[in-house]
Amino acid sequence: MSDTAKPKPAAASRANTKKELPEHLKAYKHVWVMVELERGVVHPVSWELMGEGRKLADQLKVDLAAVVLGPPGGTEAAVTDAFGYGADVCYLVENNSLADYRNEPYTAAMTELVNTYKPEILLLGATNLGRDLAGSVATTLLTGLTADCTELAVDAEGSLAATRPTFGGSLLCTIFTLNYRPQMATMRPRVAPMPLYRAGRSGRIQRHEVSLPEESIVTKLIDFLPDGTTGKANLPYADIVVSGGLGMQTAENYQLVRDLAAVLGAEWGGSRPLVQKGWITSDRQIGQTGKTIRPRLYIAAGISGAIQHRVGVEGADLIVAINTDKNAPIFDFAHVGIVADAMKVLPALTEAFRKRLAPAAMRPAAE
Amino acid sequence: MHIVVCIKQVPDSAQIRVHPVTNTIMRQGVPTIINPYDLFSLEEALRLRDRNGGEVTCVTMGPPMAESALRKCMTYGADRAVLLTDRFFAGADTLATTYALAHLVTKVTEHWGAPDIVFCGKQTIDGDTAQVGPGIAKRLGLLQLTYVQKIEHCDLAAREIVVHRRAEGGIQVLKAKLPCLVTMLEGTNDMRRGTMEDAFRAARAEIVTWSAAQAQIPDLAFCGLKGSPTIVKKVFAPPPRAEKAFQIGVEGKTAGDISETLVAEIFKRQPGLEQDLTKSAGADF
Ligand SMILES: Cc1cc2nc3c(=O)[nH]c(=O)nc-3n(C[C@H](O)[C@H](O)[C@H](O)COP(=O)(O)OP(=O)(O)OC[C@H]3O[C@@H](n4cnc5c(N)ncnc54)[C@H](O)[C@@H]3O)c2cc1C
Numbered sequence: 001m002s003d004t005a006k007p008k009p010a011a012a013s014r015a016n017t018k019k020e021l022p023e024h025l026k027a028y029k030h031v032w033v034m035v036e037l038e039r040g041v042v043h044p045v046s047w048e049l050m051g052e053g054r055k056l057a058d059q060l061k062v063d064l065a066a067v068v069l070g071p072p073g074g075t076e077a078a079v080t081d082a083f084g085y086g087a088d089v090c091y092l093v094e095n096n097s098l099a100d101y102r103n104e105p106y107t108a109a110m111t112e113l114v115n116t117y118k119p120e121i122l123l124l125g126a127t128n129l130g131r132d133l134a135g136s137v138a139t140t141l142l143t144g145l146t147a148d149c150t151e152l153a154v155d156a157e158g159s160l161a162a163t164r165p166t167f168g169g170s171l172l173c174t175i176f177t178l179n180y181r182p183q184m185a186t187m188r189p190r191v192a193p194m195p196l197y198r199a200g201r202s203g204r205i206q207r208h209e210v211s212l213p214e215e216s217i218v219t220k221l222i223d224f225l226p227d228g229t230t231g232k233a234n235l236p237y238a239d240i241v242v243s244g245g246l247g248m249q250t251a252e253n254y255q256l257v258r259d260l261a262a263v264l265g266a267e268w269g270g271s272r273p274l275v276q277k278g279w280i281t282s283d284r285q286i287g288q289t290g291k292t293i294r295p296r297l298y299i300a301a302g303i304s305g306a307i308q309h310r311v312g313v314e315g316a317d318l319i320v321a322i323n324t325d326k327n328a329p330i331f332d333f334a335h336v337g338i339v340a341d342a343m344k345v346l347p348a349l350t351e352a353f354r355k356r357l358a359p360a361a362m363r364p365a366a367e
Numbered sequence: 368m369h370i371v372v373c374i375k376q377v378p379d380s381a382q383i384r385v386h387p388v389t390n391t392i393m394r395q396g397v398p399t400i401i402n403p404y405d406l407f408s409l410e411e412a413l414r415l416r417d418r419n420g421g422e423v424t425c426v427t428m429g430p431p432m433a434e435s436a437l438r439k440c441m442t443y444g445a446d447r448a449v450l451l452t453d454r455f456f457a458g459a460d461t462l463a464t465t466y467a468l469a470h471l472v473t474k475v476t477e478h479w480g481a482p483d484i485v486f487c488g489k490q491t492i493d494g495d496t497a498q499v500g501p502g503i504a505k506r507l508g509l510l511q512l513t514y515v516q517k518i519e520h521c522d523l524a525a526r527e528i529v530v531h532r533r534a535e536g537g538i539q540v541l542k543a544k545l546p547c548l549v550t551m552l553e554g555t556n557d558m559r560r561g562t563m564e565d566a567f568r569a570a571r572a573e574i575v576t577w578s579a580a581q582a583q584i585p586d587l588a589f590c591g592l593k594g595s596p597t598i599v600k601k602v603f604a605p606p607p608r609a610e611k612a613f614q615i616g617v618e619g620k621t622a623g624d625i626s627e628t629l630v631a632e633i634f635k636r637q638p639g640l641e642q643d644l645t646k647s648a649g650a651d652f
């Protein structure tokens with residue numbers, strides 16, 4: 001029984017109740033974005049959210065604030081970038097206990113900030129860190145949280161309208177948090193575009209001390225095993241993605257997708273059934289329950305274009321679809337289509353790109 | 368050792384159809400399954416029990432028919448199952464869901480002892496929020512270990528647990544104390560088949576079923592739709608894109624011809640891409 005499973009008539013009737021915010025909640029103002037700083041690196045989803053937060057703050061005519069939590073001396077770049085990406089204010093907590101993400105100190109710091117400075121909207125990335133933290137913070141504050149939003153807006157009355165797919169993406173629903181503050185939402189990486197960076201832009205830094213003695217924290221980080229840099233898929237931030245679906249028919253044929261990806265220096269991925277069949281690993285699944293991608297070029301071979309797949313690729317600049325069925329739903333949202341057998345087109349396409357991209361000196365003399 | 372596993376019965380959404388006219392979900396006749404992510408947690412719980420001895424209690428909050436999902440858990444080897452079912456819980460969002468589930472765990476504790484570990488799935492395939500686990504942990508004051516790839520060790524005497532947790536850019540090896548709440552990452556184990564003995568036991572077993580009153584849920588105002596701070600105002604189908612894909616003609620052409628036309632079309636639409644690609648291709652030689 002999740003937020004999406006509400007019986008409709010009841011929801012509809014409540015939706016019409018005119019809301020008057022209780023007096024003690026009127027003090028909640030401004031839009032906050034949690035800046036996810038892990039091991040010295042800010043997850044880009046924080047800046048994507050900063051872009052969305054900027055729009056909300058402008059509409060509400062309030063400030064946009066960044067929340068930066070980290071170890072002493074380890075937050076400077078994150079703070080500078082937060083202003084560059086649009087924050088007016090930065091709430092900064094520096095503490096040795098915040099050196100690595102752990103739920104306990106992060107929840108304590110975040111809830112204390114919220115209770116002290118009272119934001120009306122709090123946005124976090126729907127990453128492992130963001131999801132781990134958001135659930136704890138929302139439950140501590142006893143407020144509403146809308147997870148994995150695809151769109152954030154402010155309605156005429158100034159309430160946050162958070163839209164997310166429901167039931168695996170067949171439909172979208174818009175969710176409100178009325179009579180509770182802050183209104184919390186998470187958004188997945190690459191759902192929103194990266195905002196422009198304005199170097200030299202600055203703002204007010206509000207430092208806040210939180211007492212987080214290490215002895216009081218039970219969870220200890222005893223090791224960190226970094227991922228190898230090779231062989232690790234990074235589809236969300238790839239420039240070009242080539243993918244295959246069940247139309248590839250066999251695991252062997254899927255090699256054609258990888259061949260094309262290799263020529264383009266692209267990432268390769270696929271639809272969910274390929275993960276279930278074991279042709280690709282789950283970090284290469286594209287769509288609602290996989291990765292959301294935003295490449296400059298997306299080439300989909302033998303994919304029907306189910307809504308769960310569509311929501312993960314709609315942010316691509318150019319979508320090319322190869323499918324034998326001219327009525328496949330993918331042609332409803334692809335920009336360029338080819339009604340043909342992927343097993344024939346993919347090798348030819350790989351060859352065509354190879355020829356076109358080879359430096360002049362390397363081209364066969366006959367050309 | 369006592370382990371509680373929170374499972375949810377969900378519609379097998381691969382088979383969900385949306386009504387073309389009313390845009391509502393046609394749930395009639397859609398088969399239900401145990402939320403697939405929960406099975407990784409259940410299997411991990413069963414392994415811990417097999418190693419350390421003790422009991423696994425599966426719990427769920429849902430409609431009466433969720434009993435079948437719990438019975439299925441018993442065929443896998445769970446020792447007992449508890450269903451919390453009441454109309455007061457209908458329409459719960461994550462906050463209201465965790466209120467009821469946290470009290471359910473408390474009630475289970477009164478009957479069968481405090482759990483050393485509470486397991487949840489990483490997320491559900493219908494709610495898909497990944498928030499219920501952290502919410503339960505917070506309400507019960509349990510440490511939470513989410514996105515766990517591996518339980519490296521679990522020492523009951525020392526009350527200590529070490530896990531590998533998936534983080535950005537690598538794996539955190541975390542040491543914490545029991546009791547705690549764990550959510551397992553998908554693909555970390557394979558659900559066992561369950562023995563014949565378990566199947567017979569499950570078929571005959573009584574699924575403990577409690578109403579809100581029987582579970583002594585303290586305040587119904589925090590349950591269901593009433594206790595949910597979030598409100599679904601609108602459900603709608605995603606709007607179609609204005610125009611259909613531009614089709615590259617294929618009639619009477621070879622795959623080679625088609626491909627060259629496509630490459631030209633791609634670079635016409637994304638000129639910057641060609642420059643970048645030629646640059647990086649050149650760099651490789
Ligand atoms: C809760 C939920 C979450 C989901 N999440 C995701 C997700 O994240 N990502 C995802 O992708 N799916 C997801 N799905 C599954 C989704 O609904 C579809 O089932 C899936 O995307 C279909 O994969 P497909 O297009 O590869 O296969 P199909 O739908 O079987 O399509 C195969 C296509 O290949 C074409 N074809 C056949 N032969 C050839 C050929 N020789 N050359 C070219 N084309 C050919 C066919 O015309 C057809 O259009 C989810 C489903 C649910 C219920």
Ligand SMILES: Nc1ncnc2c1ncn2[C@@H]1O[C@H](COP(=O)(O)O)[C@@H](O)[C@H]1O
Binds near residue numbers: 001426427486490491
């Ligand atoms: N109604 C429920 N009954 C029991 N467990 C649940 C219920 N809803 C969610 N859970 C647990 O919480 C996890 C996360 O769910 P969600 O936050 O909906 O993605 C699930 O994998 C289950 O383990």
